[in-house]
Amino acid sequence: MGTVRILRVYDEPEAGEYRVLVDRLWPRGIKKEAIDLWLKEVGPSNKVRNAFGHEEEHFPKFVRDYRAELADNSAVDQLRGILKKHAKVALVYGAKDHHQNQAAVLLDFLNDVPTDLP
Template sequence: MGTIRILRVYEEPEPGEYRVLVDRLWPRGIKKDKIDVWLKEAGPSNEVRNAFGHLPEHFEAFVRDYTAELKANPAVDQLREIIAGHERVVLLYGAKDHHENQAAVLLDFLNAAA
C-alpha cells in the first residue's frame, strides 16, 4: 500500500497523486478534470452529515456515527482497491476545517484497519 493523505479539494495536490473525492456533494467551482474519481458513496450519509453541520461540538458524535457507517459500507472496499492500485492517493474533501471533516475520519478509519 502506498501513501494516503487528505487535502481540501480547492488546494493543489502533489504531482502524481491519485485524487479521490470523498464528498457526497460535488464542491462548487471544481471542474471534473481536477478529480480522478468521485467516490461519493464513501462519504457520510445525508443524515449523519446534516446532524454534524460542521459544528465543533457535534464532531465527536459525527466520528462515532460515520465510523459506524464505514464499517458496513461497501465503498470502503472500493477505496481500498483504489489505494492498492496507486502509489500515492489523496482523499479530497470540500469542508473548510482541515481537521474536523469526513476525510480525516475516513483516513483514521483506514489506518486503524490496516
C-alpha cells in the first residue's frame, strides 16, 4: 500500500494523487472531473450517518456502528485493491470537521487502528 490520507473534497490534492470520494452523497459544487472514483458503497449507511448527524456527542456511537458496517462491507476489499494499485490515494469527504467524519474512521479501519472510544 502506498500513501493514503484523508482530504476534504474542497481542498487541493497533491500531484499524482488518486481521489476516492467515500461519501454516499455527492458534495455540492464539485464537478465529476475533480474525483477519480466515487465509491459510495464504502460510506456509512443512511441510518448510521443520520444518527450521527455530525454532532460531537454522537461520534463514539458512529465510530462503533460504522466500523461494524465496514467489517462486513465488500467495498472495503475494492478500496484495498485501489490502494495497492495507486501510489498516492486521498480518501475524500465533504464534511466540515476534519477529525470527526467517516473518512477518518475509514482510514483508521484500513490501518487496523483500534478504537479507544467508550
